[in-house]
Amino acid sequence: MGKLFQKFNNLPVKVKSSIWALICGALQKGIHVITTPIFTRLLSTSEYGQYGVFNSWFQILTIIVSLNLFAGVFQQGLVKFDSDKDSFTSSFQGVTTVLVAIWTVIYLSFKNFWNDILSLTTVQMLLMLLFIWLSAVFGFWIAEQRNAYRYKALVIVTLIVSVLSPVTSIIFIKLSDDKVTAKILGSVLIAFIVYLPLYFIQLNKGRRFFSADYWKYALSFGIPLIPHYLSQVVLNSSDRIMIERIVDDSSAGIYNLAYAVAMIMVIFNNALLQTLSPWIYQRIKAKEISEIEPIAYISLIGVAIVNFVLILIAPEAVRIFAPAEYYDAIWVIPPVAMSVYYMYCYDMFAKFAFYYEKKHFIAIASVIAAVANIVLNFIFIKKFGFIAAGYTTLVCFILYATGHYIFMNTVCKKYCDGVKPYDTMLIILISFTFTLAGFLVLPVYTHFYTRYLILAIIIIAAVLYRKTITKSIKTILSMKKA
Numbered sequence: 001m002g003k004l005f006q007k008f009n010n011l012p013v014k015v016k017s018s019i020w021a022l023i024c025g026a027l028q029k030g031i032h033v034i035t036t037p038i039f040t041r042l043l044s045t046s047e048y049g050q051y052g053v054f055n056s057w058f059q060i061l062t063i064i065v066s067l068n069l070f071a072g073v074f075q076q077g078l079v080k081f082d083s084d085k086d087s088f089t090s091s092f093q094g095v096t097t098v099l100v101a102i103w104t105v106i107y108l109s110f111k112n113f114w115n116d117i118l119s120l121t122t123v124q125m126l127l128m129l130l131f132i133w134l135s136a137v138f139g140f141w142i143a144e145q146r147n148a149y150r151y152k153a154l155v156i157v158t159l160i161v162s163v164l165s166p167v168t169s170i171i172f173i174k175l176s177d178d179k180v181t182a183k184i185l186g187s188v189l190i191a192f193i194v195y196l197p198l199y200f201i202q203l204n205k206g207r208r209f210f211s212a213d214y215w216k217y218a219l220s221f222g223i224p225l226i227p228h229y230l231s232q233v234v235l236n237s238s239d240r241i242m243i244e245r246i247v248d249d250s251s252a253g254i255y256n257l258a259y260a261v262a263m264i265m266v267i268f269n270n271a272l273l274q275t276l277s278p279w280i281y282q283r284i285k286a287k288e289i290s291e292i293e294p295i296a297y298i299s300l301i302g303v304a305i306v307n308f309v310l311i312l313i314a315p316e317a318v319r320i321f322a323p324a325e326y327y328d329a330i331w332v333i334p335p336v337a338m339s340v341y342y343m344y345c346y347d348m349f350a351k352f353a354f355y356y357e358k359k360h361f362i363a364i365a366s367v368i369a370a371v372a373n374i375v376l377n378f379i380f381i382k383k384f385g386f387i388a389a390g391y392t393t394l395v396c397f398i399l400y401a402t403g404h405y406i407f408m409n410t411v412c413k414k415y416c417d418g419v420k421p422y423d424t425m426l427i428i429l430i431s432f433t434f435t436l437a438g439f440l441v442l443p444v445y446t447h448f449y450t451r452y453l454i455l456a457i458i459i460i461a462a463v464l465y466r467k468t469i470t471k472s473i474k475t476i477l478s479m480k481k482a
Helices: 002-009 013-042 045-066 072-080 082-109 111-118 122-147 152-175 179-206 212-222 226-246 249-285 289-321 324-331 333-355 359-384 387-415 424-444 448-464 466-481
Strands: none
Touching (some): 013 045, 013 249, 013 289, 045 082, 045 122, 045 179, 045 249, 072 082, 072 122, 072 212, 082 111, 082 122, 082 179, 082 212, 111 122, 122 179, 152 179, 226 249, 226 359, 226 387, 249 289, 289 324, 289 424, 289 448, 324 333, 324 387, 333 359, 333 387, 333 424, 359 387, 387 424, 448 466
16 A cells, blocks of 8 residues: 555656546545435435436536536636636636526526426525536636646545535435425535635635626637537436426436436546546647547447446346336336447547537537437337337437547548548447447346356456456556656
């Protein structure tokens, strides 16, 4: 352990910051995973479905209300306005505060109308608007910490919120008859206590609530990216809302659990992306496109294997996470887990359009997939029930990744001397093999020994080829230092 700590301390600050960022993400997701079995037992399937619908609307309205200014726009600005970043940060806090205030007035002016559309109560809506603002406050602070490679405070704050939020929610649920609102209130209260001081710290440092130039910069970048951000959320969240409307709250709750279990693998995705993204952008900038290809294939195969393992153990995972009434969730996990693989594909492809600032390409591919998701959900959920939503999600993420792949080649043709980053047939082979394997597992889903025999074969193969796997992992990790 002493040697490990010494090695860690000797790492460059950028590498240490990246590692702690991954730890923060794992902590948040890990605690969420651990507490999910508690909440599925405290809440009925109907109540859990209502909470899932609240979360879906939260993700959608965050983009509309705050313009997601704390995401890419702010991170890019911290570099662009490095000499005045404190004022830049406080100005972004200011414009976000005003946006949330305006939308709160709009909501209160027509609250019955909005409550009926969103299937939420007035208290839940006000808590959501407050939570949107607090989440943006925290988002600005996180970006600032990462930009300055200050990871210690980030870990402490993340750990405090990740632990206290579920604990408070559990206490409130136990004390309340309205368990859904109690769950929401627990999260918002802890966020208010922890995030509010960060807001005033940043305002005090920048001492500029309003800046015409910075507000114009925020709105001119944030508004055009709404279709892209909104499309991503629609792909991830529209299923639960439409299931609640077309079927019932209980089915939405079962689907919400399946989605939550499948999304565990996003931790692995994000860990790889945090490692690879800076290196990929450096290779794009240096026009060394060919160096990306072998690393991309290794990472795609790794993501495919990890998600395939989740598909194999899904029935046991559902039993751990929830009581018997949620068991139908096992049939949703395979297609959603496959979708997680295609989410990763999208990110690998879209980096080229992001780097060369081709926002229209990004938006077009995202909007097409989102519209297709809504249309397919409307048709197939009505016909086959909530399980169909898992398969419409898979189809639309395949479409999503394909669209970004096509636009990636278009961008590279113009800006990368016509060099294609990846071999199309090899990408298709990896993706088709993984998807086919996922579907072939379904006939034996109720056969415990068959599934675990397949899992044992994977483990044996991993042991036999451990040197190759270790070499690949070391190659990917070395990207941090490049």
